[in-house]
Amino acid sequence: MADEPLVLGIETSCDETGVGIVRGTTLLADSIASSVDEHARFGGVVPEVASRAHLEAMVPTVERALKEAGVSARDLDGIAVTAGPGLAGALLVGVSAAKAYAYALGKPLYGVNHLASHICVDQLEHGPLPEPTMALLVSGGHSSLLLAPDITADVRPMGATIDDAAGEAFDKIARVLQLGFPGGPVIDRLAREGDPAAIAFPRGLTGPRDAPYDFSFSGLKTSVARWIEAKRAAGEDVPVRDVAASFQEAVVDVLTRKAVRACKDEGVDHLMIGGGVAANSRLRALAADRCERAGIRLRVPRPGLCTDNGAMVAALGAEMVARNRPASDWDLSADSSLPVTETHVPGQGHAHGHGHGHTHDHDHVHEVSKDNLYS
Amino acid sequence: MLLLAVDTATPAVTVALHDGVSVLAAESQVDARRHGELLLPAVDRVLAGAGRALGDVTGLVVGVGPGPYTGLRVGLVTAAAFGSTLGVPVHGLCTLDGLAYAAGLDEPFVVATDARRKEVYWARYADSRTRLTEPAVDRPADIAAELAGLPVVGAGGVLYPESFPDTRAPEHQSAAALASLAAERLAAGDTDGFLPPLPLYLRRPDAQVPKNYKVVTPK
Numbered sequence: 001m002a003d004e005p006l007v008l009g010i011e012t013s014c015d016e017t018g019v020g021i022v023r024g025t026t027l028l029a030d031s032i033a034s035s036v037d038e039h040a041r042f043g044g045v046v047p048e049v050a051s052r053a054h055l056e057a058m059v060p061t062v063e064r065a066l067k068e069a070g071v072s073a074r075d076l077d078g079i080a081v082t083a084g085p086g087l088a089g090a091l092l093v094g095v096s097a098a099k100a101y102a103y104a105l106g107k108p109l110y111g112v113n114h115l116a117s118h119i120c121v122d123q124l125e126h127g128p129l130p131e132p133t134m135a136l137l138v139s140g141g142h143s144s145l146l147l148a149p150d151i152t153a154d155v156r157p158m159g160a161t162i163d164d165a166a167g168e169a170f171d172k173i174a175r176v177l178q179l180g181f182p183g184g185p186v187i188d189r190l191a192r193e194g195d196p197a198a199i200a201f202p203r204g205l206t207g208p209r210d211a212p213y214d215f216s217f218s219g220l221k222t223s224v225a226r227w228i229e230a231k232r233a234a235g236e237d238v239p240v241r242d243v244a245a246s247f248q249e250a251v252v253d254v255l256t257r258k259a260v261r262a263c264k265d266e267g268v269d270h271l272m273i274g275g276g277v278a279a280n281s282r283l284r285a286l287a288a289d290r291c292e293r294a295g296i297r298l299r300v301p302r303p304g305l306c307t308d309n310g311a312m313v314a315a316l317g318a319e320m321v322a323r324n325r326p327a328s329d330w331d332l333s334a335d336s337s338l339p340v341t342e343t344h345v346p347g348q349g350h351a352h353g354h355g356h357g358h359t360h361d362h363d364h365v366h367e368v369s370k371d372n373l374y375s
Numbered sequence: 376m377l378l379l380a381v382d383t384a385t386p387a388v389t390v391a392l393h394d395g396v397s398v399l400a401a402e403s404q405v406d407a408r409r410h411g412e413l414l415l416p417a418v419d420r421v422l423a424g425a426g427r428a429l430g431d432v433t434g435l436v437v438g439v440g441p442g443p444y445t446g447l448r449v450g451l452v453t454a455a456a457f458g459s460t461l462g463v464p465v466h467g468l469c470t471l472d473g474l475a476y477a478a479g480l481d482e483p484f485v486v487a488t489d490a491r492r493k494e495v496y497w498a499r500y501a502d503s504r505t506r507l508t509e510p511a512v513d514r515p516a517d518i519a520a521e522l523a524g525l526p527v528v529g530a531g532g533v534l535y536p537e538s539f540p541d542t543r544a545p546e547h548q549s550a551a552a553l554a555s556l557a558a559e560r561l562a563a564g565d566t567d568g569f570l571p572p573l574p575l576y577l578r579r580p581d582a583q584v585p586k587n588y589k590v591v592t593p594k
């Protein structure tokens with residue numbers, strides 16, 4: 001399969017410096033440097049700390065990925081990079097690096113969408129994506145339900161969180177329970193020893209008149225915090241395992257219920273789940289169970305490919321090359337609020353032949369870039 | 376020798392190509408918001424203007440700041456990626472040294488740039504090639520007395536005339552000056568004259584360790 005596109009992908013939208021190399025849908029290298037430990041004492045990702053770490057890690061991580069893949073940079077068919085959405089200053093380090101590599105190597109540059117990359121990464125695990133693909137993306141930064149008829153050109157938002165991201169809710173509840181940051185893994189672990197039916201926490205936006213595919217985790221978060229505070233105020237022990245299990249159940253119940261409903265409504269017979277929260281064992285189990293009962297095929301990449309990484313960017317970049325999508329220009333912007341419908345950022349000089357999505361007008365580019373310098 | 380110099384530590388996005396004898400091509404754009412968009416096209420134009428390709432370059436020169444955060448990193452990561460791909464050295468220079476060199480003064484003076492938040496990045500110089508102090512970040516009023524009587528080069532002087540009455544050109548950084556200074560030091564074998572290509576932030580990240588958990592139960 002040596003004629004499949006060989007692409008290097010760079011991801012710096014949050015706190016992971018990720019560099020991946022793929023050939024078509026085959027993963028060759030996935031190199032990561034994380035600054036998560038530096039953020040732990042702040043209880044969340046600090047943008048400037050993340051950006052500084054990206055700068056330090058960038059070149060060594062690229063060099064490690066090339067070595068791991070056993071390929072020469074000269075043989076690459078393109079360089080892909082997360083152009084957005086994400087933290088402005090963090091994105092800028094990756095975008096600047098990707099441009100420099102692409103320019104120095106004489107290769108095309110592909111600025112791609114972080115969310116579309118989260119979906120496309122599953123090609124490295126389970127082969128080409130069905131078209132359309134229904135995708136549930138859940139992490140500390142996003143909670144979206146997306147329908148993707150063509151991952152390189154047509155991604156449609158079905159629903160999204162109206163307040164907190166799912167992963168954010170895990171972090172906040174972990175903080176109330178004094179379990180440290182990030183909250184996802186520790187809550188998952190404690191929940192395995194707790195009773196998910198012990199406390200009936202609310203399921204947000206599940207009423208008959210609520211938006212069928214949108215999410216809300218803010219009310220749940222407050223409700224869990226109040227329940228814990230009431231226990232503490234009464235001088236009783238907080239049953240941490242039961243709280244973790246019941247809270248987690250409320251989150252994954254809503255996520256899976258809405259995702260399965262979207263599949264049924266749209267007549268899509270499979271579901272892909274990605275993002276850091278897709279590593280949650282209960283989400284995976286409940287999704288497997290509900291999909292099986294609904295006759296839906298579930299595709300979830302292994303946890304290492306669900307969290308942010310460079311391989312997912314390379315996977316989407318390779319698909320862009322394979323489908324002859326136009327490359328980005330050298331003045332590509334890092335766009336912290338790149339809409340999910342913009343699967344990539346084609347150069348201005350090219351016709352954008354797919355009807356869906358369009359490049360920003362310049363006012364928007366300037367406005368978004370405003371917070372680039374002094375984040 | 377063919378040096379490509381870039382500096383994005385100040386509002387200027389500036390690029391120059393130097394062959395060890397003179398500047399072959401250079402350009403600067405002052406736009407503090409768009410370093411990421413402007414740098415690579417500028418590199419491309421400067422190389423094309425001199426009829427050279429990036430592969431001809433034998434060394435990178437990069438301004439390491441001090442500079443306010445995000446823009447600064449654009450030049451540094453670009454130089455680092457070029458250096459790694461081409462297998463050529465990346466020489467760091469203090470951004471203030473480029474302004475000092477461009478000023479061409481042979482009397483004591485100060486270079487001051489805009490650090491935002493009503494502060495300046497600054498250093499003292501004996502002449503245009505000799506820095507006397509480590510770069511620092513301060514409020515103009517707090518250093519005005521100490522620096523009284525000295526000419527001030529750079530936008531920091533222009534922004535705070537009440538603290539720095541005697542301002543001198545240039546206002547903005549130029550990669551041409553940075554490249555010329557680097558060429559001079561390389562020709563003299565003065566490798567100690569370079570800094571590692573790592574950012575000088577001079578400030579800690581804005582980050583607060585969160586205060587204790589905020590109770591949500593109404594009183």
Ligand SMILES: [Zn+2]
Binds near residue numbers: 114118141275
């Ligand atoms: Zn993500």
